Amino acid sequence: MDIILQGFQVILDPGVLIYILAGTVLGVVFGALPGVSSAMATMLALPFTYTMGALPAIAFLVTVYCAAVTGGSITAILFRIPGTPSSACTCLDGYPMLERGEAGKALGIALITSAMGGIFSALVMMLLTRQLAAVALRFGPTELFAVAFMGLSVMTALDAGNALRTVISGLLGLGLACIGIDPIQGFNRLTFGSIQLMNGIEMIPIMVGLFAVVEVMKQLIKKRDLGEGKITSTNTQIKGLGLWKMKFTILRSAVIGTAVGILPGAGATIASFLSYAAEIKLSKHPETFGKGEPRGVAASETANNAATGGSMVPLLSMGIPGGNAAAVMMAAMTIKGVQMGPLLIRTQPQFLSTVFATQVLTGVLMVIISIGVAKVFTKILDIPYSYLGTTILMLSIVGAFATNNNITNVLIMAIAALVGVAFNKYKFSSSALVLGLVLGEICESNLRRGVLISKGFAGFFRSPITTVLLLVSAFMLLWPVVGPYVKKRMKKETKAA
Amino acid sequence: MIFELLFNAALLLVAVICFVNITLVAPEPIQGNMNAAQWPQLIFGLLAVCLVINMVRIYRNTPKEERNLKPLKAISLQHLLGSRLTWAFVTLFGAIPALNILGFFPTGIVFCCVFTFLFGERKPLRIILPAIIITLVLYVLFINLNIMLPRGTGVLRSFHLFTEGIFRFR
Structure with a gap:
């Protein structure tokens, strides 16, 4: 309890409070820009911390990181551009809500559930860091493979009516993830002599191409002008969100997000896909997902923000950066003299408490600031689509290029857009492709490490966690095929009885 | 139908090229572990199989009178x-x-x-x-x-x- 109070004491200092406020605004704006991922936002914020003390610097960076994940949802909903990879799922239902004239509702749900996810995970972390760190330590390559495989197994849930096409899309994503230097042997795969492809395929250009550019092309064919249509700033009022009806969705997604975030190497993107798919599986009306279902937005946004809190556990308690943003933060903390690892709780507990207290405060501030920022962004919808669409395309090009200052990424984005148009026409699933791309590297590297450590695939089943996760995955994969037969048989039996 | 089949065929071609490429340049297998080629081979192999099944399904689900190349001929510059x-x-x-x-x-x-x-x-x-x-x-x-x-x-x-x-x- 003392540690928690100490954390709040640090962040309620007026100087630190100003840094947190500035960090929230910066993070939300950075996150909203395509191509500026949460990791890049943290990196861009790094120079500001050089003159700060250790504790304010950490509070500032944590704020930027958390707020950037939230900021990604704004452009995902308004322009179908996922600002960060973790907001890809938000596009699926957020944008159809906007098309229905519910931009304000979608944004309100995204921002408030983001805050809820962040606060939930921060509170869990505060109370259970040691215990959760111990659990996370039990997750080796086989367990991580099982988690990633579970992520893949939910793929069929993304579009149950087109299971085969969804699987094909997912496999394409997994195939794309194989391009580049392989993670274990350092072998060059499928680069066809291109130096640019050696680093692999970046997620942002693919997402921007598949979602944002395809949407602009669709509007181009439709000749529809959103600015003069029904979506104007007048119906973007943030009210009547119906959050109480979504309480279980929010709770489930917060738990999934926190749990996935704790696992080193996993992250906000996987968390959002997993909780989105979980909602589809548990929903009585799965057919509404992807067509503007508020629960879809809530699930994705709660989980990706909860994962940011979770990712602090391996970073602080074990010194393992779970992702790129965590690695940047680790570098910044090392500069400031923080010794991350198991001894941190004993030797420098103030850092741990500051991080979690900052997350709680950022969650609260984010609601206020993000709604303000979102309202400014929604005004953009009043611009005629001939300009808005062009701006989205320009932003997409810049976003793809900015991923690593490489023109090849713009080409990848253009190809992804072309494929995306065909995907739309022939009912393939762009989100399954993205899921495959996100999970491909994690799945492969952990499978191969697991096989090496366990001396064969059979060794995977020695771990109870792996066994349970793989069984659940198998059930989730097979249920869409077996389920209808089982239901038919049960109906027949009932009739006969 | 024909355009959908062509799109699937293009994807199949990509899958086969990738499968062949990774098989031809595959590194030496490591004892007790998967090598760099096995995972991509599995993915592209599965992808090719799924695409073939999809193409057969598209063909079967298309009414007989629509199974022709007329749409292709209708394209003009x-x-x-x-x-x-x-x-x-x-x-x-x-x-x-x-x-x-x-x-x-x-x-x-x-x-x-x-x-x-x-x-x-x-x-x-x-x-x-x-x-x-x-x-x-x-x-x-x-x-x-x-x-x-x-x-x-x-x-x-x-x-x-x-x-x-x-x-x-x-």
């Missing part, structure tokens, strides 16, 4: 050139080498002009002025975030370096 989507993609793909050679500024302005035109705007001032504003705003925003945009080559590179000096505020 005139039809393609008249499509706004074709021009949009030509502009998008054309912008890539242009960004490398001309840099962000000229390419961005021309790109915006073309797309504004494709969206139906016809008045020259309403095309050119917003194009300059959009390009300039994005340029200033990103160079101030230390994200360097394409500078082009030759004189245009010097021009971009000059503008970066002007518009960078810190």
